[in-house]
Amino acid sequence: MPARVDGQDLAIWRAASGQTHVWGDRCPHRGMRLSRGFVRGETLACIYHGWQYGNDGGCTQIPAHPNLVPPKTICATTYACAEYSGVIWVALQTTTQVCRSFPGQAAVRSLAIKASAEKVMEYFSGADTGVVCVGGTNDIALALQPIDATHCTAHALASVSADRKEVSRWLESQRRSIELDLA
Amino acid sequence: MILYDYVLSASCYKVRLMAALLDIPITLKAVNFHPEKQHKSPEMLRLNAAGTLPVLVDGDVILVQSADMLRHLVTPKNAGWLGDNPAQTEKWLDFASRLNASLGMARLHDVLMFDADIDQVRCDGVAQLRQLEEWLTEQRFDGMTFLTGAAPTIADIACFPNAALAEDGGVSLDPYPSIRLWMRAIRSLPGFIEMPGIHRLHELSPAPARPE
Numbered sequence: 096m097p098a099r100v101d102g103q104d105l106a107i108w109r110a111a112s113g114q115t116h117v118w119g120d121r122c123p124h125r126g127m128r129l130s131r132g133f134v135r136g137e138t139l140a141c142i143y144h145g146w147q148y149g150n151d152g153g154c155t156q157i158p159a160h161p162n163l164v165p166p167k168t169i170c171a172t173t174y175a176c177a178e179y180s181g182v183i184w185v186a187l188q189t190t191t192q193v194c195r196s197f198p199g200q201a202a203v204r205s206l207a208i209k210a211s212a213e214k215v216m217e218y219f220s221g222a223d224t225g226v227v228c229v230g231g232t233n234d235i236a237l238a239l240q241p242i243d244a245t246h247c248t249a250h251a252l253a254s255v256s257a258d259r260k261e262v263s264r265w266l267e268s269q270r271r272s273i274e275l276d277l278a
Numbered sequence: 279m280i281l282y283d284y285v286l287s288a289s290c291y292k293v294r295l296m297a298a299l300l301d302i303p304i305t306l307k308a309v310n311f312h313p314e315k316q317h318k319s320p321e322m323l324r325l326n327a328a329g330t331l332p333v334l335v336d337g338d339v340i341l342v343q344s345a346d347m348l349r350h351l352v353t354p355k356n357a358g359w360l361g362d363n364p365a366q367t368e369k370w371l372d373f374a375s376r377l378n379a380s381l382g383m384a385r386l387h388d389v390l391m392f393d394a395d396i397d398q399v400r401c402d403g404v405a406q407l408r409q410l411e412e413w414l415t416e417q418r419f420d421g422m423t424f425l426t427g428a429a430p431t432i433a434d435i436a437c438f439p440n441a442a443l444a445e446d447g448g449v450s451l452d453p454y455p456s457i458r459l460w461m462r463a464i465r466s467l468p469g470f471i472e473m474p475g476i477h478r479l480h481e482l483s484p485a486p487a488r489p490e
C-alpha cells in the first residue's frame with residue numbers, strides 16, 4: 096500500500112511470512128509506483144513490467160529476461176521499519192530512537208486529515224512527539240504521520256475494550272472541527 | 279441480451295461486470311462514444327431518447343439506467359445480489375449515482391476533456407469517499423466486507439467502478455484503507471472482469487512458469 100511520510104512516497108508491503116517492509120515508492124526499472132504492485136510470497140512484483148524484488152530490496156527476477164540473474168545494483172530503496180500494536184513505524188534516517196508501544200491499546204483506524212501534523216498536535220495541545228494521548232474512557236491515542244504542509248494521517252489506537260464505532264465517529268467529528276478551524 | 283457499450287465508460291462496465299459475476303452471456307455492441315458521439319446518432323436516439331450509454335435491450339425491454347440493468351440481471355436464483363434490506367441497497371444505488379456525478383465527471387473531464395467545474399466535482403468526490411470510508415470501516419468492525427452485509431450486492435457493483443477509477447479524475451485513493459480493502463474483495467470475486475484502469479489481482483493467479 097502507498098503512504099507518504101514527510102514528503103517521501105513509500106510502498107508498504109507485507110510478505111507472506113508476515114514481515115513488513117517499507118520501501119521508496121519507485122521501481123528501479125522505470126520509476127513507476129511499487130505500491131501499485133503485488134506480493135508473491137516473499138517478493139514484491141511491480142505491476143508495470145513485472146520485475147520482482149526480494150526481502151532486501153534487491154531485484155530477483157526480470158520476466159523479459161528470464162535467464163538473467165539481475166545485477167546487485169538493481170535495488171529498491173529500503174527503510175528501517177517496525178510494527179507495534181498494529182502501527183508500522185518507519186525511520187527515513189538512521190535513528191537510535193525506540194518505537195512507541197501501546198500496551199493495552201489496539202489500532203482502530205487511520206484517518207487522513209487536511210491539516211499538518213503540527214496543527215493537529217496544536218489542536219490537541221500535545222507535546223511535539225508525534226503521538227497525542229487523548230485518554231478518556233476509550234483511552235485513545237493518535238500516532239500522527241506527517242505527510243506535507245497541509246496533510247497528515249492520524250492512526251488511532253484505543254483501549255482493547257473500546258467501542259470501535261464510537262472511537263471512529265469521535266475521530267470523524269474531531270477531523271471536522273480541525274478542518275473547520277483551518278478553513 | 280444486447281448491451282450498447284463503450285469500453286471506457288464506468289456505467290457500461292457496471293453492467294458488464296454484473297453479467298460476468300452472474301455468468302450471464304450478453305452481446306456487446308460497441309458504440310463510439312468518443313470522439314464520434316455515436317450515442318447521439320439517430321439510431322441510438324431511437325433506442326434511448328436521452329442519448330446516454332449504456333443501453334440494455336432484452337427482447338421488448340429497453341433499459342437506459344444502469345441501476346435498472348443491474349436489477350434486471352439478477353434472477354430469482356441469484357436473488358441474494360439484491361441484498362436482504364432493499365432500503366439499504368437503494369440507498370447505496372443512489373450513492374452510486376452521486377459518485378457518477380462527482381468522481382465520474384472528474385474522470386470524463388480529465389480523460390475525455392468534458393466540460394465540468396473540476397474543483398467542485400473533485401471536492402464532492404472526496405466528501406463522498408470519506409463517507410464511504412467511514413461506512414466501510416464500521417462494516418469491517420461488524421465483520422462485514424461489503425456495503426450492505428457479508429455478501430456483495432448490486433449496490434457494491436454500482437459503487438465500485440467510479441470509486442476504483444477516482445485517480446483517473448485526479449482524486450487519490452491513498453487515504454482510504456477500508457475502501458481499498460473493499461475494492462480488493464470485489465476484485466477477488468469469482469468471475470471478476472477488468473476494464474482499462476481496473477485490473478484484476480495478479481496474486482490470485484499462479485506465477486507464470488519460468489522457462490528452462
Ligand code: FES
Binds near residue numbers: 123124127141145
Ligand atoms: S517500472 Fe517496475 S518493472 Fe518496469
